[in-house]
Every structure is written in C-alpha cells, then in structure tokens.
Amino acid sequence: MNHTVYPEDPYNLGYRRPKSFKTMTDNSISERIIVPLDVPDLETAMSQISQLPNVQFWKVGLELFISAGPPILDHLKAYNKRIFLDLKLHDIPNTMAGACRSAARYGVDLLTLHASAGRPALKAAQRALEEGAAAAGQPLPRAIAVTLLTSLNARELAFDLQVPIELPEYALKMALLAQESGLAGAVCSPQEAQQLRQICGHEFLLVCPGVRPSWGVSGDQQRVMTPQQALQAGANYLVIGRPITQADHPAAAFDRICEDLS
16 A cells, blocks of 8 residues: 655654554554564654564663654554553652653553552542543553562562562552552553452553563563463463564564464
C-alpha cells in the first residue's frame, strides 16, 4: 500500500499519521508482546523499529527517553504503535503529580510508577494523570505500579533492602497498594502473576518482564518464565527484549515467539 512520507520523517521510513489514537485492546498475540527500545539514541531506535515491522507495542525506558525526549513518542505514534513509557517514577506526592500531569500530554498507553513511593504519591499521580489527559484531550494513560524489579531476588530483598517478608508477599502487598490507590495494574515477575491475578481480579492489568523463550537466555533477569507460562499464569502483556532485539534475525525471532504462543 502506498502512503505519504511526511517531511518530519528524518529517516525516510514512510510512516503514516494515525487517524485516531489506538485504544488498549487484545486483538492478537502480537499486541500482547511489548518490545523494549533499550537503545541510546533516536537514530538507533528508528533503525530497530524498521527491523521489526510486526511489533505493535514498544517500551520506551529511561535511557532512550532521556536521550531522545518526546520526539521518540511522536515517531511511534506516527507509526500507529502503542507505547509503554517506562519511567518508573518515584518521588514525593507533589513531584509525582507534576510529572504525571506532564506525561499525560504524550498520549501513551502505559506509564510506570514505583509502588514503593507510597499511597499518597500513587493517588496524587493517578489524579494528575486524569487531569492532564483531560486538559490535553488525550486518552487516559493506564498507570501501572512496579512491585519489585525483576533483577532482584529473594535474598537481595531480605538482606540488601531489609524487607522482612517473603518476596511473593511483598509483590502482592505492592500490587494491592496500587489497586487501592486507583491504578490500573502492576508490573510484576511472571512468577508472581498467578497469585496477583487470583487476588486482584481479572480487571487488574499485569505486565510481566522477565519473560524468555525456552531458546533464549536469562541475562540479568532473576525471576523468569517462558511466554507460554507467563500467559497461563495470568499476564496481560509480556515484555520481551534481548531474545528478539539481539537475535541474528530480530523479525524472525519475534515471529517465532508469536507462532509459539498461537
């Protein structure tokens, strides 16, 4: 299909402006896989996007957002992609509210906050997202709380962070705190997903990093499952990075994961 190349497309990749912002739906397996743009600059990000045309949902984290800023979000929306803005906000309530009010203007699908920021900060953040989205005429981003980073294991939780409860119980407490504060969901290890799904209910969104296909490697993730196991445990979305982006043929790796899940 022919389409217009807009002058603001500096890499001449031929993207289209969407007619309307895409809402959160689960129409296919490919839309449930979120691929992180863990790259240092906009040019590298655009190259990676072009290598993976079938990816519908992209994650923009701290490294790329600090480097490229909001233009990377504009590029993704121009491709009609869904966006997970993974900033893991963690601050006092007033600062969290200000950051979320500003972030709501970007029109992203998901935004992360640390549950450990506490109830007042989470509630202030949710209110500010609603106010910011309404003022900007954008759909409301779904705020999801990070329960515990998947790079941490039970020993580090107990000895380094001095948290005197078991890891699954801590993840559950953080998820319930997020739910009680009005957030849409949580980021959790797939190993905690089944318990969170049973207790938090089916409307609570669960996004799981630490997902690796059986033919992938774990890297620095400590609490991992395969994509099939994570979906069976109750995950709504799977964050899968290096097994796709660092594969010899990234597009083929992404398609293989989708086929395995189908």
